[in-house]
Amino acid sequence: MTQPPLASRPHDHSHCVNHALAEAESICTRQGLRLTALRKRVLELVWQSHKPLGAYDILGVLSEQDGRRAAPPTVYRALDFLLENGLVHRISSLNAFVGCSHPEHAHQGQFLICRSCHAAIELEQQSISEAIVACAAGVGFVVESQTVEVVGLCAGCREVA
Secondary structure, three states: OOOOOHHHOOOOHHHHHHHHHHHHHHHHHHHOOOOOHHHHHHHHHHOOOOOOEOHHHHHHHHHHOOOOOOOHHHHHHHHHHHHHOOOEEEEHHHOEEEEOOOOOOOOOEEEEEEOOOOOEEEEOOHHHHHHHHHHHHHOOOOOOOOEEEEEEOOHHHHHHO
């Protein structure tokens, strides 16, 4: 039996943050990209939990915790950089961002979003992507990108309910 994704199990979350930052630095170094202090901090904030975080939430934390007077366009540029380089995903239905669990290779985003605690669990199921592409091709549609967002209750919230 396959083990459930880490986001849906109790764990030391600092490991997720540290791993994500190390992966980002490695990817940026390999690709000759600049991971500025602000981009790194925004990525760290996005990874602080498995709950999607909005740009204004990030801006608030930067102001409160870091004492930075970052303007919204600055945060959006940092998020755009992280999106373009596969380090975060945008959850459209929440207008928020979540760290990418597999930034080492390009893939389509598939998320289970808990309607109670708002945790977003990233799946990486090639068969889902292939099924979408095949169905689209059947009606003459060419898929350029896809993000699948499924809302329900995570195991932890189901236990509480």
